[in-house]
Amino acid sequence: MAKGKHTAGPWINGGEGRSIGRNEEMTFILAATQENVTKKEQRANVRLACAAPELLKALENAYADINWLLVEGFDTNADECNLDGVRDTIAEIKQALATAKGEV
Numbered sequence: 001m002a003k004g005k006h007t008a009g010p011w012i013n014g015g016e017g018r019s020i021g022r023n024e025e026m027t028f029i030l031a032a033t034q035e036n037v038t039k040k041e042q043r044a045n046v047r048l049a050c051a052a053p054e055l056l057k058a059l060e061n062a063y064a065d066i067n068w069l070l071v072e073g074f075d076t077n078a079d080e081c082n083l084d085g086v087r088d089t090i091a092e093i094k095q096a097l098a099t100a101k102g103e104v
Contacts, residue, residue, distance in 0.1 A: 005102075009053025013046050020050050056100050063093045 011020045037045075066086070067078040074083070078090045098104045 006053070006056075006100075011050045011053060013050055020046050052100075056097075059093060059097055059100075063090070063097065066090060066093075 007022050009022070011022060014021050063078065066089075070076050070078060070081055070083075070086075074081075076082075078094075081087050081090055095104070
């Protein structure tokens with residue numbers, strides 16, 4: 001697997017709120033099982049992790065859409081945006097995407 005690449009989704013709950021995988025035969029993430037993590041928290045962690053591929057795609061789409069709107073409406077791009085609040089949101093999106101893709 002190349003650096004920054006993840007197993008393609010969708011990911012599914014492997015059962016008991018402890019693991020997720022692309023299919024039943026391939027479990028690749030084990031959720032926290034420390035004594036201080038409740039079963040409810042484990043299930044929530046697995047749900048969040050299972051949603052990761054969809055969240056990544058949605059964030060990529062949001063960034064592209066924001067950039068398109070800025071170019072079309074304000075004759076600028078995401079890297080040059082000066083709109084109050086939007087610049088910070090764009091920076092947060094870019095940082096999250098870079099982290100998710102292993103670029104930082």
